[in-house]
Amino acid sequence: xxxxxxxxxxxxxxxxxxxxxxxxxxxxxxxxxxxxxxxxxxxxxxxxxxxxxxxxxxxxxxxxxxxxxxxxxxxxxxxxxxxxxxxxxxxxxxxxxxxxxxxxxxxxxxxxxxxxxxxxxxxxxxxxxxxxxxxxxxxxxxxxxxxxxxxxxxxxxxxxxxxxxxxxxxxxxxxxxxxxxxxxxxxxxxxxxxxxxxxxxxxxxxxxxxxxxxxxxxxxxxxxxxxxxxxxxxxxxxxxxxxxxxxxxxxxxxxxxxxxxxxxxxxxxxxxxxxxxxxxxxxxxxxxxxxxxxxxxxxxxxxxxxxxxxxxxxxxxxxxxxxxxxxxxxxxxxxxxxxxxxxxxxxxxxxxxxxxxxxxxxxxxxxxxxxxx
Amino acid sequence: xxxxxxxxxxxxxxxxxxxxxxxxxxxxxxxxxxxxxxxxxxxxxxxxxxxxxxxxxxxxxxxxxxxxxxxxxxxxxxxxxxxxxxxxxxxxxxxxxxxxxxxxxxxxxxxxxxxxxxxxxxxxxxxxxxxxxxxxxxxxxxxxxxxxxxxxxxxxxxxxxxxxxxxxxxxxxxxxxxxxxxxxxxxxxxxxxxxxxxxxxxxxxxxxxxxxxxxxxxxxxxxxxxxxxxxxxxxxxxxxxxxxxxxxxxxxxxxxxxxxxxxxxxxxxxxxxxxxxxxxxxxxxxxxxxxxxxxxxxxxxxxxxxxxxxxxxxxxxxxxxxxxxxxxxx
Numbered sequence: 001x002x003x004x005x006x007x008x009x010x011x012x013x014x015x016x017x018x019x020x021x022x023x024x025x026x027x028x029x030x031x032x033x034x035x036x037x038x039x040x041x042x043x044x045x046x047x048x049x050x051x052x053x054x055x056x057x058x059x060x061x062x063x064x065x066x067x068x069x070x071x072x073x074x075x076x077x078x079x080x081x082x083x084x085x086x087x088x089x090x091x092x093x094x095x096x097x098x099x100x101x102x103x104x105x106x107x108x109x110x111x112x113x114x115x116x117x118x119x120x121x122x123x124x125x126x127x128x129x130x131x132x133x134x135x136x137x138x139x140x141x142x143x144x145x146x147x148x149x150x151x152x153x154x155x156x157x158x159x160x161x162x163x164x165x166x167x168x169x170x171x172x173x174x175x176x177x178x179x180x181x182x183x184x185x186x187x188x189x190x191x192x193x194x195x196x197x198x199x200x201x202x203x204x205x206x207x208x209x210x211x212x213x214x215x216x217x218x219x220x221x222x223x224x225x226x227x228x229x230x231x232x233x234x235x236x237x238x239x240x241x242x243x244x245x246x247x248x249x250x251x252x253x254x255x256x257x258x259x260x261x262x263x264x265x266x267x268x269x270x271x272x273x274x275x276x277x278x279x280x281x282x283x284x285x286x287x288x289x290x291x292x293x294x295x296x297x298x299x300x301x302x303x304x305x306x307x308x309x310x311x312x313x314x315x316x317x318x319x320x321x322x323x324x325x326x327x328x329x330x331x332x333x334x335x336x337x338x339x340x341x342x343x344x345x346x347x348x349x350x351x352x353x354x355x356x357x358x359x360x361x362x363x364x365x366x367x368x369x370x371x372x373x
Numbered sequence: 374x375x376x377x378x379x380x381x382x383x384x385x386x387x388x389x390x391x392x393x394x395x396x397x398x399x400x401x402x403x404x405x406x407x408x409x410x411x412x413x414x415x416x417x418x419x420x421x422x423x424x425x426x427x428x429x430x431x432x433x434x435x436x437x438x439x440x441x442x443x444x445x446x447x448x449x450x451x452x453x454x455x456x457x458x459x460x461x462x463x464x465x466x467x468x469x470x471x472x473x474x475x476x477x478x479x480x481x482x483x484x485x486x487x488x489x490x491x492x493x494x495x496x497x498x499x500x501x502x503x504x505x506x507x508x509x510x511x512x513x514x515x516x517x518x519x520x521x522x523x524x525x526x527x528x529x530x531x532x533x534x535x536x537x538x539x540x541x542x543x544x545x546x547x548x549x550x551x552x553x554x555x556x557x558x559x560x561x562x563x564x565x566x567x568x569x570x571x572x573x574x575x576x577x578x579x580x581x582x583x584x585x586x587x588x589x590x591x592x593x594x595x596x597x598x599x600x601x602x603x604x605x606x607x608x609x610x611x612x613x614x615x616x617x618x619x620x621x622x623x624x625x626x627x628x629x630x631x632x633x634x635x636x637x638x639x640x641x642x643x644x645x646x647x648x649x650x651x652x653x654x655x656x657x658x659x660x661x662x663x664x665x666x667x668x669x670x671x672x673x674x675x676x677x678x679x680x681x682x683x684x685x686x687x688x689x690x691x692x693x694x695x696x697x698x699x700x701x702x703x
Binding site for chain 2 (some may be wrong): 319327
């Protein structure tokens with residue numbers, strides 16, 4: 001197995017952006033925070049962008065409110081050789097800021113008041129991903145840090161992080177909205193011809209369902225954005241370029257469970273198809289066996305002890321061991337299957353902590369485990 | 374409260390939600406099998422385009438059709454349906470506008486995705502609308518098509534928004550075919566025919582999220598059903614050693630002596646390793662106990678399901694279903 005050397009990665013000045021991705025519930029946010037803490041203590045000037053962190057994890061970084069700005073981490077007992085800033089993403093505010101930055105005051109107010117903008121900026125499933133990318137671009141652009149560690153939104157699939165911005169820009173940039181809101185205008189005619197009468201029916205159906213007002217709002221919004229940004233698609237493209245540039249690395253975080261590893265596999269294949277730099281796989285929360293004792297022997301001995309009733313503590317310790325061997329064997333099997341399919345991907349197993357991480361010491365401990373200490 | 378209740382047995386729509394990674398789909402499938410036990414017909418529905426059910430039952434991806442996926446003990450039957458919002462929208466449009474061939478072209482152009490993006494609530498209305506249709510469908514004999522419908526719903530963070538059709542409808546036009554449908558959905562979801570079950574693990578975060586979800590469901594006037602506590606490990610250490618062990622105090626000499634009396638001679642490192650494992654185990658069990666106390670605040674019927682070391686395959690689903698039947702699910 002090709003082992004991922006986390007310290008070498010963090011110490012390399014050429015590492016500028018680390019993206020932690022993976023399906024929901026695998027510990028991405030904690031991993032991102034632990035990497036940033038370790039990097040700072042090893043001398044990097046790092047900033048970590050977290051998305052929807054658990055409250056106590058946020059507090060462990062000294063983050064108390066969602067203010068969408070990086071704040072220096074000042075926590076007792078934390079005196080890193082380098083430096084550490086941390087922030088939580090506020091997607092609504094990031095979107096608002098983008099509008100303020102690119103539109104004149106009057107225009108911006110119009111956009112912000114548009115009901116369709118309010119829907120898109122809070123409930124569309126791709127907005128969080130899009131804004132995470134936008135914020136990442138801003139942090140890199142500020143040139144204040146030599147390492148940016150990003151967490152990705154808790155979507156059901158790791159691929160959403162790559163796909164959602166494109167989906168959003170397709171929706172906002174697309175010709176459809178223009179045709180639906182003003183079908184008579186030029187540009188729509190070509191497609192109308194192909195689809196024929198069905199399109200008229202569809203427009204009618206859509207406006208019956210969502211209402212003509214909403215279509216109108218959407219159209220106004222898209223036209224305003226269009227003139228403002230020169231198209232969402234270009235903006236998404238710029239972020240893609242950043243992700244593909246040297247200095248960016250993707251760390252895929254997965255639990256040693258079939259579903260999470262399957263997602264990780266999809267993601268690894270996708271990154272390679274997109275020419276995006278895969279740094280390695282973090283197999284999170286593993287349960288390595290700590291005593292070299294066969295499970296069968298342990299079970300048999302526990303049976304004997306339980307029958308005699310002499311040494312309940314030793315019997316229990318042996319049962320714990322047998323359970324642990326069974327779990328470890330399964331994890332090893334699953335990871336071996338992943339490695340067979342992706343032999344070139346460096347991998348590091350991070351042994352599970354028995355309790356939740358909620359302070360700096362916990363993050364340091366995860367960091368040590370990531371580094372294989 | 375422990376075990377299933379009569380009130381839950383009267384529900385016809387069982388919505389299953391939980392924090393990501395808690396095993397929501399597994400529990401939904403086991404619940405469907407348990408409900409089908411004894412000769413009933415149950416439909417298991419998924420709505421997030423994940424094909425999680427097909428994967429669980431080791432089958433090719435499900436089409437947009439109700440297919441028999443498993444038989445249950447006692448002549449029961451589970452069918453499965455993966456609801457696709459695009460297909461559901463076309464189904465509606467077809468009913469009212471006869472789109473025919475044009476529908477397919479629109480789909481290729483992404484027009485449907487576009488419409489559901491314009492009004493995100495539309496997607497949820499379409500999905501819950503299809504579920505309602507399955508719950509209410511009646512055979513020519515006058516009996517319901519399904520004795521129960523189990524819905525593998527979105528995770529806790531999104532489930533209330535998903536089920537809050539009233540809110541979604543505010544986004545939609547004030548009249549029209551979907552509007553009419555939605556009123557029936559609202560009625561079903563807020564009636565005694567529906568129970569929203571939560572899947573939790575005995576860890577702090579999933580438990581807190583479960584409690585938050587219960588409060589949110591109450592606030593939205595949706596009825597929380599049972600809490601399924603998934604992946605419960607058996608506590609191995611004797612209760613009296615547990616607290617000390619969780620603080621790192623395990624008598625290594627006693628362990629060594631005990632091992633020796635069972636004929637196991639091990640070196641110091643191995644004893645240390647065994648002790649460390651026991652300490653970690655004790656810490657986890659204590660954390661689980663605290664999580665359980667916290668979970669009791671929800672004051673809902675709770676059902677525990679064991680951790681399956683070998684992972685979840687079809688045989689394991691039957692095993693879990695049997696556990697549920699043993700806890701009174703019917």
